Amino acid sequence: MKRTFLHFLAALTVLLPTLHAGVVTVTPEKPKKGETVTVTYDPAADGAVHAAAADVYAVVLFVNPDGLPSMLEQKMTKTGAVWSTSFPMSDPKAVGFTYRFDAGDATDDNGANAWTSMVYDAKGKPVRGAQMMEALVRLSRNFYGFKHTVDSAAAKTFLAAERKQYPDQWRAATLSWSMMFKADPGPKTVKQVKKELDALYKKYAKDEEVVREFIQWFHRTEQSKKAEELEAAMLKKNPAGKFAEMKAQQTLMTEVDPAKRAAMVTEYIGSFTVQPGTEPLFLSAYIRAKDLDKAAAFLEKYPNVSPNYYNNVAYGMITGGKVEEGTALAKKGLDRTVTGEVRTSLDFIGVNRASWLSNVKYLRGMIADTYGDGLMRLGRHADAVAPMEESYALMEGEDPENAARLAECYVKTGRNDKAMEIAFGSLVKGKGSPSLLEQYRAAYTAVKGxxxxxxxxxxxxxxxxxxxxxxxxxxxxLDKPSVDFELKSLDGTPVKLSALKGKVVVLDFWATWCGPCLSSFPSLQKVYDKYKGNPDIVILAVNTWERVAPEQREQHVKDFIAKNKYTFPVVFDTDVVTKYGVDGIPTKFFIGRNGQVRFKDVGFSGAQEMEDKMDLQFEMLLAETAAK
Incomplete structure (x- = not known):
């Protein structure tokens, strides 16, 4: 036995040295719980990304096998040519950590293979769960926002070592079984897993949390009768226990009717404890059902969620007539937004610092806008000026309606010159709107007479x-070749891109659940109506990424289009979205007459801007066509 275990340790020593060589060092090499860990980053080492960075931040994810990970972002100090930072291993449940280094809009994650370190015990051996963590990250391309290279062989080695050192490690066992079934789901695997499962079950038969995880494995090892008996016994013995909680969550997540799902959430939170990290599951159900009173009550009891949820609920209440309640909730959300220079939660943990700063700035700007909007509806324009000014600055004047509200605040408080300045600047940026023009006219008239x-x-x-x-x-x-396709339209007619060569073609990827897509559609309809008589322009709304059953998709989309009386052409994507490298929707591609992609637009930033921009894009593309 001892020789076999040493064999596993030897295998691990082959895997581990590459984790810290060159760019990164960790001291001590085998950190223990309670110790202070020092991490250094050498920007001059081969492969280092941040060779010329003015500031470098260490971003660390502490892995806890029993729940959500915790995180730390810390600004590093430069001594000589090397960056370093220190932090305590204070999380008693952490079994290891994965980390990367961020600077501005760049990330050094070891070439999409973020560094990892295990936690060790007093004898210098990995603590329970540490080697399983190493296996987990090697099976995940994206582990809570940290990228890793999938390496099944290394994961298998780490799991074997974990199970050898801790024979009763049931979490490692279930992960091993998953890998075994993926490699070979046949009788041999079933027999081996059944043997291991039965042995572990004898040890954990009275532990409901473990047994509930074993249920699926009894089913997969041809022991469904035993699984059903265990389910019934656990539900009878403890109707409010861990297994009942899991079953309630599963039932809730499969319910598609918003009202029924919201009712199930109310029943759930009355019977079980809402675990940290699961709050969005329940809160989003209330929001989708438009049960904003219950959503607000949920936020009062469980406030530790993204401020974006506060904004969604507050905005719905304000626009739905509950202005005072919504305004108060928006203020709470505003007070919870990030104002420091480092991340303290898992929100936006997967993006670089520049993107994170941009996201949190824009999020605070949105909530400040909602709060200011509420104050304005309450007739408190003087009080609304400060949040509206902050919102306008944080969103950099990119939202036309936000600019219109700020202009209105200035008009209502007699600062017409400021209103004119905001309105003119917004128009020059292409951020106009009817409401902004209305405020501009009012301010102009007041100043000019x-x-x-x-x-x-x-x-x-x-x-x-x-x-x-x-x-x-x-x-x-752009000058990129388009990818040909043939997709079915709403009436079943096939549409082939190559058959449209010689025309300007717009591909607009969208889905019925996508808020920005739906916000853009009235403008898309206006643009379509304007150009539908031009034989040289074709607009195709490419439906993709729908969240309904495949057999329901066509009727679902047809009903949506008919209900909203849209007449622009719609085609059903098969997987063209992947071939065009779309990361998010809405995304538009403008294809010139020669089949080359000329423009790519992502997102929706306002009706007037979209319409003005498409006019100019068509003008440029048609001019190119005329020149050929």
């Missing part, structure tokens, strides 16, 4: 916008 000359000012501002946007589009011009 009449509206004479206002239309000329607006025309001038839009001219400035068009010129700037055209220059921007010239820089965004």
């Amino acid at each position: 009449s509206a004479a000359g206002f239309d000329s000012v607006v025309t001038y501002a839009k001219g400035q916008m068009s010129a700037a946007l055209k220059e921007k589009l010239k820089k965004e011009w």
Whole structure:
């Protein structure tokens, strides 16, 4: 036995040295719980990404096999040519940690294979669960936002070592069984897993949490009768226990009717404890069912969620007539937004620092806008100025309606010059809207004494916008080949891209559940109506990533299009979205006459901007067509 275990340790020593060689060092090499760990990063080492970074941050994820991981982001100190930072191993449940180094918009994660370190006991051996952690990260391309290279062979070695050192390690056993079934789901695997399962069950028969995890394995090893008997026995013995909790969650997650799901959530939280990390599951059910009173009550009891949930609920309440309640909730959400320079939660942990800072800034801007909107509806325009100014600054004037609300605050408080400044700047940026023009006209009239000359000012501002946007589009011009496809349209007619060569084609990838997609559709319809008589322009709304059963998809989409009276052409994606490298929707591709992709637009930033931009894109593409 001892020689066999040493064999596993020898195998691990082959795997581990590459984790810290060159770029990174960890001291002590075998950290223990309670010790202080020092991590160094050498920007001059081969393969280091942050050779010229002004600041480097260590981003660390502490892995806990019994629950959600915890995280730490810490600014490093440069001594000589090397960056370093220290932190205590204070999480008593952490069995190891995975980490990377961020600087601005760059991340050094060891080439999409983030570094890992195990926690060791007093004898220098990995603590229970540490080697299983190493296996887990090697089976996950994205482990809570930390990228890793999948290495099944290494994972298998770590699991074998974990199970050898801790024979009763049931979590490692179930992970091993999953790998075994994936490699060979045949009788040999069933027999081996059944033998191991029966042995472990004898040890854990009275541990409901473990037995509930074994249930699926009894089913998979042809012991369904035993699994059903165990289920019935556990539910009878403890109707509010761990197994009953798991069954209730499973039932809840399969319910598609929003009202029924919300009712199930109410029943669930009355019977079981809401575990940290599961709050969004229940809160989102109330939001989808538009049961905002219960959503607000849930937030009061379970406040530790992303501030975005506060914003969603508060906005719904404010626009739904419960202005005072929604405004108060928006203020709570605003107070919970991130204001420090480092991440303290798992929100946005998977992105680089620049993206994180941009995301949290925009999120705070949205909540400040919702709070200010509520104050305005309560007639408190003077109080709304500060949150609206902050919101406008944080969102960098990118939201036309936010700009309109700020302009209204200025008009209502007699600061018409400021309102005109905001409105003109928004128009020049292409961020106009009817409500913004209304406030601009009111401010202009108050300052000038009449509206004479206002239309000329607006025309001038839009001219400035068009010129700037055209220059921007010239820089965004692409020269990539399109990927041919043949997709079915709403009426069943096949649409083949190559058959449209010689025309300007727009592919707009969307789904019925995608909020920004739906927000953009009225503008897409306007653009379609404007150009549908032009034989050289084709617009295709490519439906993709739907969240309904495949056999229900076509009717679901047809019903949506009919209900909203949209007339632009729709086609059903098969997997063109992957071939075009789409990461998020809505995403539009503009294809020129020669079949080359010329523009790619991601997201939706406002109706007027989208319409103005598409006008210019068509102008440029049609000019290219005319030149050929």
